[in-house]
Amino acid sequence: MTRPTRRIRRLAAASAFTTITALALTACGPSIDGGGADTSSRLQAPTGDDPKGTITIWDRSGDLYDVFDGVIADFNKKYPDIKVNHQAVDIDAKLQNTLITGSDVPDGVFLDDAMVGAYSKYLYDLSDVLKPYVDDIAPQKVDVNTVDGGIYGVPYDLNPGLLYYNATALSAAGIDAGKIETYDDLLAAARQYKQAVPDSKPIHLEQGAFLGQLQLEMFASQLGTSIADEKGQLRLDSPEYKKILSMLDGIQKDGLGDRSEYLGPSDIADLTGGKEVFYPWAIWYSFAPQQLLGANNTDWRAMPLPAFEKGGPRSGAMGGSSFVLPKDGKNADLAWLFYKFLMYDEKGYSAVWGPSSVYPDGLNTSIPAYTPAADPAKPLFGKVAALGGQDLWSVATKAGQEIPRGTPIPPWWNGSTEYLGNDLQKMYDGDLSPDQVIENATTDIQKNLVDRQ
Known part of the structure; x- marks a missing residue:
């Protein structure tokens, strides 16, 4: 259960670095560049019934890496011919240079919402692949990932x-x-x-x-x-x-x-x-x-x-993260299938927030941004013993429904x-x-x- 403290310490320590990163990326070109109107930057889902290939996915080391890693076996039951090369990476240190040089670019990256706008010119606009789901995603999460009409992140968590x-x-x-x-x-x-x-x-x-x-x-x-x-x-x-x-x-x-x-x-x-x-x-x-x-x-x-x-x-x-798909990733369309499974397939999001070897009672430090997964009447994690057995899921999901747009x-x-x-x-x-x-x-x-x- 170290995610909240590790993540906040990392965020605080990285704040100066992130400022330099954002300004450097802006100097390379506008970070808010009207990408939503450029159809060539819009990711399209794979065609065909049997997608094949290898995807490289970057996550930070720690408990969430372990949670996502534990879902890969379930993903492969649905997509047996997609190999997931799951890497624990210091994203703050590596992502900027990787995107600028275009060398060894991953297909998908876990990223703080605060950095989506800064990196948007290097990312796919996900408006088309998210279209079937966008009306069922918390509006605040759609808004923080939207830059000039394009949606540049697959919303992960909601932090009411x-x-x-x-x-x-x-x-x-x-x-x-x-x-x-x-x-x-x-x-x-x-x-x-x-x-x-x-x-x-x-x-x-x-x-x-x-x-x-x-x-x-x-x-x-x-x-x-x-x-x-x-x-x-x-x-x-x-x-x-x-x-x-x-x-x-x-x-x-x-x-x-x-x-x-x-x-x-x-x-x-x-x-x-x-x-x-x-x-x-x-x-x-x-x-x-x-x-x-x-x-x-x-x-x-x-x-x-x-x-x-x-x-x-x-x-x-208060805070939040999403998944982004760089345009220079070789198999970003296949990576979309991975994130689609994690966030919009009941087996996927149940494995992320439900009981696991990492969180025996479920991941109770956030709720899904996808509203069908955040149903107050269908808890994914259990009652919290340290809160006197309170049903935190119901409290948090109902609160999440009241967050205004962003x-x-x-x-x-x-x-x-x-x-x-x-x-x-x-x-x-x-x-x-x-x-x-x-x-x-x-x-x-x-x-x-x-x-x-």
Whole structure:
């Protein structure tokens, strides 16, 4: 169960590299280049009843590599003449040069959604092969993979934001978590808890610049916005971001925010000590009670995020990945069949998210982006013992249905954490107001990232 922490550490460590990568690729040619209108770049599925060949698939080492590797045998029952050369690769280090040189290009690659736009000129537009499925894929995932009308990634996971809460500690303080429907309700509950436990800081506020911005973008997604629009133009200066930043600033000023690094030592100490009892985060926080908060800790539960306004959306996207097919791959059409099996064949997606040798109870740190696979009434993974036997599948899939539509993630997103992410931390320090965060980050991102494209 190491995927969430390994992946986030890798993302944070790679953020500077990714910024350089994105700018370098942009210098080689426009990363958002109207590929959707170029029919020659559109992948077509293989013809014939007996496709043959070898495909090279790149995944990162770790648990997901093992999960995907375990599905190959089932894939070969359907396609016996397609050999899968499955490689564990440092994608951040190798993919850029491989695509630019066109040498030994893989047929399929597991890629963070944040990089799809940056690499799109090297990738197949998948609009035609995805056409039978696109209406049944979470709209937010289609949107983040869409560049100028072309769809450049096969959506993999959906990472709905949830509110994790310490049910035992709240109950002891006389708080009914079931009554939390809005952020006003959450703040009222946090104040009540702080009265009962004076040394507590009930709500998690992320201390790291990278993950702090990712958490901010989860709230923005919930309000149907993001740092940039579909053309990559900044839109931080908006009522939505002012609302979110004002809320976060108030949480910190009122002593309700536990500023700590995601699952770092101080974070875990406050979580296990009952000082931090609300964790607004993506589904993959479920890793913490399962592995880090004590073998007998079954205090935590999950619910949808509170709404900003009563009746509003109760989830937002926080992170995500997809599969891309490079145009220089020799057998990208056959690789499409592999991803089609993984994502859109019941045997495939059941093997990915269902019980396996890697995850005996199923992969419960994300849900499928394909909505028929994410049926709340048909769980692919089991109830989570560390959440008191809660049916996390039902909670997460229903929350996933409420995520508003999105936009492509700009290729400079990781680099923007140097500005917006750091300014957010300065706001928590009391050095900047919400309006100053917006003003400063907008100016710096525009000058140092957007204009450099």
